[in-house]
Amino acid sequence: MIIEITESINREYWLETLGVNFTGRLDDEEKQRLCSQLEIAEKQLFETACPKAVYRVMPRDAVRTEGFSIEKHLEGCHKVAVMGVTLGAGVDELIRKTQVTDVAMAVIMDCGASVLAEHVCDEFEKYIKSQISGYVTSRFSPGYGDYPLDCQKDIIRCIDGQRKIGLFVTSTSLMIPRKSVTALMGISEHPVKGRLATCEECVLGEKCTLRKEGKLCSDRF
């Protein structure tokens, strides 16, 4: 299905992703300039993004998973909703083209597209929850905690991602189009909340950029 973009890209997350800290360091003129560039980037992103999403409900056992953290997250769930979301190939193309003439703008777009992809996921997650009877956990993606990126390909096969939303995965588990997300949501007859991974079990460990800054990825969820 096509997900319509109904609101603008969250500026706070966008600037944060860009590594820009607005508090006190930038004068008003600079802020203004940066903001107007975000506007330009957003306009082009909205013109080229074609967010598509698909999900499928499957028995828990039919989906191969690995790792402790996803196991914990899906504890008590007999079924899972397998989901895939992509902003489409147009966004990749836009960023690729922009890099030739204006790297700064390309970086702004790249970060904006990441925030947009998460937003589209939030919307789709809400939609899935509205369609499913029973209790549903939040989404959990490969690459998060110790749930390996290799499992990307299993998810994409479950949802027939290539044919349904044009979502591919490379042999090194990178998704194309780049601004795409796959995830699992647990479904249960009893109330379940899922359990987000902790830094200790996270495969990124010391390599995590957020952790280097003393932040938690779960703050965003």
Added chain:
Amino acid sequence: MIDFNEKIYILDGAMGTMLQKCGMNPDETTTQFGLDHPEIITDIHMQYIEAGSDIIYAATFGVSKYKKHEFKGSIKSATATMMDAAMKAKELAAEKKRNIKVALGLSSLGELLEPMGTLTFEDAYDAYKEVVLAAKDKADLAVIETMSDLYEVKAAVLAVKENSDLPLIVSMSFEENGRTFTGVSLEAMALTLEGLGVDAMGINCSLGPMEILPMVKKLKEYTNLPIFAKPNAGLPDPESGEYSIDSEQFTNIMKDYFKIGVNMIGGCCGSSPEYIKGLKAAAVEAVEQIKGGACESCYAFDLCEKAGVGICDAESIENEELKVCSGNSVVTVDRVTVIGERINPTGKKRMKQALLDEDYDYILSQAAEQIDAGAEILDVNVGVPSLDDVKVLPKVVKMLQSITSIPLQIDSSNPKAIEAALRVYNGKAIVNSVNGEAAVMESILPIVKKYGAAVVGLTLDEKGIPDRAEDRFLIAQRILTKAIEYGIPKKDVIIDCLTLTASAQQREVAETLKCVRMVKERLGVKTALGVSNVSFGLPMRPVINRTFLTLAIEYGLDLPIINPNNEDMMASIYAFNVLKNVDRNAAAFIERYGNASVGTAVISQKTDGNSTENTTGAGGLYDIFYCIEKGMKADTVKAVNKLLKEYNEMETVNEFLIPALDNVGKGFEKGTIFLPQMLQAATAAQAGFDVIKTKLAENDKEAVSAGTVVIATVKGDIHDIGKNIVKVIMENYGFKIIDLGRDVPADKIVETVKKKNVKLVGLSALMTTTLKSMEETIDALKEDVPYCKIMVGGAVLTADYAEKIGADYYCKDAMKAVEVAQEVFNE
């Protein structure tokens, strides 16, 4: 040969969803399940044949070397097993006097092609070839289906046509917006596939019969080839997996397809033999009504747009306008269409230097600039005597099509280079050029035909350029006749009557114009002309150029080959379109020039948003420090030009550009300047450096390099934005960067380091999954070129980890990379 117009062919229905019903588990792949149970595959084929299918698709779609993890055994044996399963069904049907045709099924390889993915066109071709060779003696035809990338389709089409004699039909999958996932439109598909000489084309999968119907109607308008459709049975339910449209509904909607005149019909995901049975009955009914002859008795009468003409002999739509396309954009030459001439080293020292230095960024920026200025097609010429154009031309074409979506004109006189470039071109290109010389036509026209391009014919031959228009016209006529003989449609031939220099051959200028008119009126083909030659040797060249251009357009010029950055010329074209009532209500003219100011003979399209007139200070009117810090590209260029009047190139770099960048770098370190601003500053500085480089090239001087650095994103990783940031910043500091791109194998990096004797390599990896690959690359470098230092960077790296995998330096950002490089090269 199969005559697809002979009757309505019934195709088959879904295989995957049928296999699921036969007990295939969700975690099993269709291919492996089929290989394990060929008897089930044969049985499903039989069910479709009994339901009415005339053509069945062998279950070879998943057999690809890039899907090797989905099945066991070799490509050859897997292909053979699947083909045999289909052949068996064919034999069983023959016993019942049914003549069934078996199609070799080809589909997406499982890896995406460049530029979206990393698979090269050549590797894709080889992968398809392997399957074609394994099946060609068994299959009656080949089908390429469920495709979303036209480029991948082209690789498959060439693999089938060059390695077999099989008739070939192709279908792609479109979304509600009429485009595939990768942005291919129906029209681009039709143009490209017709050019490549497929036997039929169509649409399958993705949507249901209701949504595909209007697309099939459109497709019928775009092509005279037989067409076909295989829609899904609606959409699957996320929980039950059941498809939303039953066979009766499916058949009812599909009846409308016969009214459009589809030649073949079937079903895709979710369909079953029941659906095919319904289609067969509907087809029989439709054919009977057609046979009856009278439109009034036809069930389609009320709806049919061609009622009165009759479905069976409805006129096919003739489309005589020249169209060219890239993978996702079509240009129809129904008004003056500008071809950008800038990517051509002739007389352009900077472009020549860029080609020699493999400075492809410069070439790409020239492309981007021309497109912004309004070029609709780009001419590509890499003619530098010491360069091997057979290698360079396709390389540049590939790069250009990764960043532009406008069609290209391949400009060369070397048939081998033309073929190499056309082969890797995604879409329908123009070849520039042939001439009236028999040998030239014989060597180039077959290539033009094979790849379905359009072609420019120059009105000259072995005797040179005739003075008189009449004689040039005779050559044009000869070229057109020959092209048609080779099977090139008349509409795809463009004639260039050749512009001569007014200062040397004043009388012949009018002959050129006259010839344009003759060609236009008598031959009815499109015309092209290079324009700026006319003014060579005269003062006020722009005035001569634009006057000649305007005259030529009035005489019938369709495709001026010009520098679109020359706003004078562009303005003349826009004005012409207003005066000739082409640009209705002058909408395009006003959009472009609504805010323009006109000086004496200088027209500016629009002012740079980042430009300000009040930036005074060192460097005169434009303070270079301010301009760079604020990322003002246009003003930086002006400031550098001004500085160059007082200082030489190296002084300008060392005393102004570099210190200005250093200021920005310090701000970034302190956290007062953020990444986007630093990059804007770098981009502005880059524009300044470009002025210097152009000046150096013009004076045949070489830029002084601070050192050569190889950078690459490691094998398996496709993230390149971080690497490109490093490149831009380092180039600003005078380092020569050899950018190997993304997904680069270790051996390629080692080889480049050896060949160019490089002392520093920068590696980037962004994912935890590709750190392993970074480590392997470092090992390879340490082993083969131990003298070369290695710096690494990327989001998931840390200093500790970098040390652990053997890197010499860890760079947390691009400024750090500059520091490291300075340290390495100052040792």
